[in-house]
Amino acid sequence: MSTRVNNDRSAEFSLSEKEFSFICKLVYERTGIVLDERKREMVYRRLMRRTRDLKLASFKAYCQLLQQNNEGELTSFINAITTNLTSFFREMHHFEHLTEQFLPEHIQHYAHTRKLRVWSAACSTGEEPYSLAITLLQSMPALINNWNVKILATDLDTDVLATAQRGVYQAESIKALPESVRKKWFLRGDEVNAGNIKVVQKLADLITFMPLNLLENWPMRGPFDVIMCRNVLIYFDRPTQAKLIQRFYQMLRPGGILMLGHSESLPKDNTVFDMLGRTIFAKKSSPDLHTVEAL
Ligand SMILES: C[S@@+](CC[C@H](N)C(=O)[O-])C[C@H]1O[C@@H](n2cnc3c(N)ncnc32)[C@H](O)[C@@H]1O
Structure with missing residues (x-):
């Protein structure tokens, strides 16, 4: 299965099973955060923004960049993936x-x-x-x-x-x-x-x-x-x-x-x-x- 958001701006980006598994594994190894199928849309949205900012043509190109162990990009990748919801005097x-x-x-x-x-x-x-x-x-x-x-x-x-x-x-x-x-x-x-x-x-x-x-x-x-x-x-x-x-x-x-x-x-x-x-x-x-x- 691949994830594709159906609008003109993002039609060129699709996230294949292989790329999604690679991303989940990398996130788990680096942060302990467990991503599964339910998080696929969220991962797609957050990383599409990152891929666009870098002016890369596809998720495949983005995964290749991550595979090169580029520490700067790995930091931005993790920052993009984390969920940071918080508030003053929460709980x-x-x-x-x-x-x-x-x-x-x-x-x-x-x-x-x-x-x-x-x-x-x-x-x-x-x-x-x-x-x-x-x-x-x-x-x-x-x-x-x-x-x-x-x-x-x-x-x-x-x-x-x-x-x-x-x-x-x-x-x-x-x-x-x-x-x-x-x-x-x-x-x-x-x-x-x-x-x-x-x-x-x-x-x-x-x-x-x-x-x-x-x-x-x-x-x-x-x-x-x-x-x-x-x-x-x-x-x-x-x-x-x-x-x-x-x-x-x-x-x-x-x-x-x-x-x-x-x-x-x-x-x-x-x-x-x-x-x-x-x-x-x-x-x-x-x-x-x-x-x-x-x-
Ligand atoms: C939902 S926020 C919680 C913030 C605050 N503790 C609260 O309850 O409002 C979760 C935070 O955990 C951080 N986080 C996730 N994995 C982490 C890890 N392996 N080490 C340190 N921080 C991590 C994220 O960056 C994020 O800012």
Whole structure:
């Protein structure tokens, strides 16, 4: 079967079975993302744009370019394939849990080290780490100057990371937030920037953005107090999910929490995390080591 969109502009592009399989295999090897028949139209649309931008005549020519291991194009290819949907304070209950439960306890128990480490793993265009920064600054306003607080925000896609680092968004994207939050943490653009907002520098100062493929080596040593890895595991198969959960476990301090996306969960035989709430899991202090290895 080949995919062909029936209009004049794209009639020349058809995606053969062989090309689609090649693309799926390459994406899986490079990112862990599993593509199947249901994603064919999406792959077609995203890569057709890329093929056109490069002024190539066909998907065959594009696949040949990818086969040459052209690192620059492989990066653009991966950036084109990833799904980056996100928003400020997405899955609000996670931020409420941090404000109402996790942070008050952490502030009390770690008064001697005054340290807090948070990782937004797969941060996309940055709304997630900026929401975390707002949550921390609102929960510990007086403390934060004396505390060593850092948020690490990583993603595989270098385009979304560049957007995250700019911290500029359409004003629409914060429409649903309370006015007090909008006024305190965002600047309104004027003239050429009318219709845009920018995060205040205080938020950006807490965050380090870094490209990172979750499948590869992680250069940071940890431990983290909080890891948010939301709406990413759904793209991976079970063995990749299990391996990542095990690596997150190792990166957390005992009692540290892992937050997953609304349709994600831990492996069924998990015994090393306690469930604290909807998709919120705390690392147990002294789990059975055999179970950790088996995760
Ligand atoms: C749907 S977004 C989720 C963004 C945010 N965590 C949220 O829940 O709103 C998924 C993100 O995962 C990233 N991603 C996919 N595979 C990845 C990998 N192997 N390593 C790191 N990031 C990856 C994509 O680039 C994308 O930005």
